[in-house]
Amino acid sequence: MNDSTTHRPGDATPPRVVILGTGMIGEVHRRAALLAGAQVIGAMASTPERSEAVAGRWRTTALRSLDDITRLAPDVVHVCSPNGLHVEHVEAALAAGAHVICEKPLAIGSRAAEALAATAADRNRVATVPFVYRYHPLVREIRSRAAQGEFGRWQLLHGSYLQDWLLSPSATSWRVDAATGGPSRAFADIGSHWCDLMEFVTGERISSLVAATTTTVAERPATSSRSFSASTATGGTLKRVDTEDAATVLFRTDSGVLGSVTVSQVSAGRKNRLWFEFDGEHRSAVFDQENPETVWLGSQSLAEVLQRDPARGTSEQRRLSVLPAGHPQGYAQCFENFVADTYATVRGELREGLPTFQDGVRSAHIVDAVLQSARTGQWVDVQRPLVALRATAV
Incomplete structure (x- = not known):
């Protein structure tokens, strides 16, 4: 937040936010922002014409350039633009004194991501990334139980994240093009979610890995369509696909635990199936993002299904259960809780x-x-940040 208007704990002043990028995920950000009490004071799409059209629908101001961020002086900027624009957009938001929520990947390449994180810390700005699957209440339940030792030492960590929105050869998106989406598509887009969730829940950290990727559709239409939509491009010029449709990764953690994950955007019938099984020496836990109201917990003598319930379980499971038991909540509530927590942190909570x-x-x-291993066929160590980043102050 701008230094002259910094919120304090308990300050109920609605945050003023700008949204850069107004596609599918921009709409999700806007909804979560409004539900968290924010005032959307500006939006910018891919062209000035589109910005005006979206601003008209959203009843807000159209930004014609990044310079308008400084003029509008928002408290928080949501960066929802194509991956290749993240660095420029985050830098502009931070230069304007705003806190930032930036879609993942934070940047194309770790050096650029480190630079953004360092700048946010130096400017004392709250800066978050929507790894929102952390916000499923039962994910927090498993995490709390793991921290309390219920599962014992981890033996095996495995799972998958499968989608089918790019199954058709006529389906395409800006994400397919490495120039706008980055050199990794399926893994950077959804494999990153699985790895973040695994490390968040288990406390393990991937230390080394070997990966293989595949591109199953060699060419796609050059004209982009809306991500995750049923529409496909027909006719016109085809363009060679230079990003992966699927990937498989075998990894070891710092403590020596073996694990694996398969990711795909071409698995028929799988809409958004993030699934994991974490096997400990005493118990195992299974979670399926498409069925987030229950988790499976198993031991050698017993298997049980645990239901989400705001009246039971650990404090974080209860806090994030915004609906009563038996009233399903899912991805939308995860995103809403993430945005609300970001704004609360801006207020100093x-x-x-x-x-x-x-x-x-x-x-x-x-x-x-993953990219290096896929190129070389060799095990690769996961690098640590070149400089330890200090925690962002709140």
């Missing part, structure tokens, strides 16, 4: 488990390692 730019840097190092 501490929130557990908030994913920050440092988590974005961590993810960028894992993506770099």
Whole structure:
């Protein structure tokens, strides 16, 4: 927040926010911002014409350039633009004195991500990344139980993240093009979520990995369509695909635990299936993001299904359960809780488990390692930040 209007704990002043990028995920950010009490004071799309059109629908101001951020002086800027624009957009937001929520990947490449995190810390800005699957209440339940030793030493960590929105050869998006989306697509886009969730829940950290990637559709239409939509481009010029449709990664953690993850955007019938099984010496836990109201917990003598319930379980599970038991909540509530926690942190209120730019840097190092291993066929160590980043002050 600008230094002249910094919120204090308990300050109920609605944050003033600007949203850069107004596609599918920009709409999700806007909804979560409004539900958290924010005032959307500006929006910028891919062209001035589109910015005017979206601003008209959203009943806000259209930004014609990044210079308008300084003029509008928002408290928080949501960066929802294509990956290749993240560095420029985050830098402009920080230069204007705003706190930042930036979509992942934070940047294309770990060096650029580290630079953004360092700038945010130097400017004393709250800077977060929407690894929102952390906000499923039962994910927090498993994490708390793991920290209390219920599962014992981890034996095996495995899972997948599968989608089918790019199954059709006529489906495309800006994400497919390495020039706008970065050299990794499927893994950077969704594999990053799985790895963040695994490390968040288990406390383990991936130390080394070997990866393989595949591009199953060699060419796609050059004209982009809306991400995750049913629409596909027809006719016109085809363009060679230079990003992966799927990837498999085998990894070891710092403590020597073996794990694996498979990611795909071409798995028929799988809409957004993030799934994990974490096997400990005493118990195992299974979570499926498409069915987030229950988790499976198993031991050698017993298997049980645990339901989300705001009246039971650990404090974080209860805090994030915004609906009564039996009233399903899912991705939308995760995003809403993440945005609300970011705004609370801006006000100076501490929130557990908030994913920050440092988590974005961590993810960028894992993506770099996956790309290097896929090129060489060799095991690769996941690099640590070149300089330890101090925690962002709140």
